[in-house]
Amino acid sequence: MRIRNALLAMTSMVALPSFAMASTITGPYVDMAGGYNLVQHQQFRQGNPGTSHGRGIGGNAHSGTGFNGYLSTGYGFGNGLRLEIEGTYNQTHITRLGGAFAAGGNRKAHGKSEGWGGFANVLYDIDLGMFGLNDVPVTPFVGIGAGYMWQRYRKVYNRSTGRPDPNFNNTQGGFAAQFIAGAAYDIPGVPGLALTTQYRFMGQTGSMSGVTSGRQYLHNNNENHGKGDRVSFNTRYTHQFMLGLRYAFNNAPPPPPPAPHVVVPPPAQAARTYLVFFDWDKSNLTGRARDIVAQAAQASTHVQTTRIEVNGYTDNSAAHPGPRGEKYNMGLSLRRANSVKAELIRLGVPATAIDIHGYGDANPLVATAKNTREPQNRRVEIILK
Incomplete structure (x- = not known):
């Protein structure tokens, strides 16, 4: 009992x-x-x-x-x-x-x-x-x-x-x-x-x-x-x-849960900036990409332009893992910039007016987790200055 x-x-x-x-x-x-x-x-x-x-x-x-x-x-x-x-x-x-x-x-x-x-x-x-x-x-x-x-x-x-x-x-x-x-x-x-x-x-x-x-x-x-x-x-x-x-004794509060992933919309582009997007792991221009490059080339003849910057980017995924992937992305971004430059020259823009740069996966338009394929980050920016 x-x-x-x-x-x-x-x-x-x-x-x-x-x-x-x-x-x-x-x-x-x-x-x-x-x-x-x-x-x-x-x-x-x-x-x-x-x-x-x-x-x-x-x-x-x-x-x-x-x-x-x-x-x-x-x-x-x-x-x-x-x-x-x-x-x-x-x-x-x-x-x-x-x-x-x-x-x-x-x-x-x-x-x-x-x-x-x-x-x-x-x-x-x-x-x-x-x-x-x-x-x-x-x-x-x-x-x-x-x-x-x-x-x-x-x-x-x-x-x-x-x-x-x-x-x-x-x-x-x-x-x-x-x-x-x-x-x-x-x-x-x-x-x-x-x-x-x-x-x-x-x-x-x-x-x-x-x-x-x-x-x-x-x-x-x-x-x-x-x-x-x-x-x-x-x-x-x-x-x-x-x-x-x-x-x-170790009674610190638990860390807050991770914030939900939010897709940040791309910032509003200036009137003299043009974005050209690419398929994953590709540097060749699509039909839509050629149309954008043509708009930039035409605009450069109607406004006072002293220099045209062509900056290439990738998303943070890579066809090759590890440190080799970072080097690969840097080269891919430069190949994309060269593809746009070649199209601008074909449309009549002087080669001496074009500066190209490759930045890899730096400065993304959309913040993502690591190793994420994001189409808006696979781009080339054409900036008329």
């Missing part, structure tokens, strides 16, 4: 409306949390091979409410992946003893267990935008961890027999692992600060054993077990439900 209620409480916290969309962590961060601790029933055995009780007697410990907390520091790689190191502490009260210690029943007991240790965790933040949920203000995360925990059982005894001398006082350690699932919510107005809710399931290996001291009165019939009896425990499973705060 306690597990079900705790899971319902955790689900409710995750489902609550959050403050703002949590962000992916890039760089170092610190994290701390605390909450409710629930330990599953744990079996143990007491006995000493060197005594008449060598086979030992078995039992189980029932745990009540407890608490736990941790402090961690980690690093986020900006793609959802995070690595962290954690120090943790937990404490739980023993409420009942069962099995042979309680003559086959469950007896009220007294005592507590407390543990401390460390973990190395690997976590992943789930971007809900990948699933089309861009407006959901939650960043869930999952993770796993492995480490080492020390567990201490203190003064555990059967209440019906009275308080014995201190026993179960030894502290032993063992390998531990945990599974993590939770969600983060950014706190508005405080960049880098986030509220977290999470559930953790921890397992700690058995073979934790301690030597009892003094006289033992764990058994319901007050049977004494000798000093030096060993107490061993099986694997310990813990459910943790926590609320916490996390602060990321």
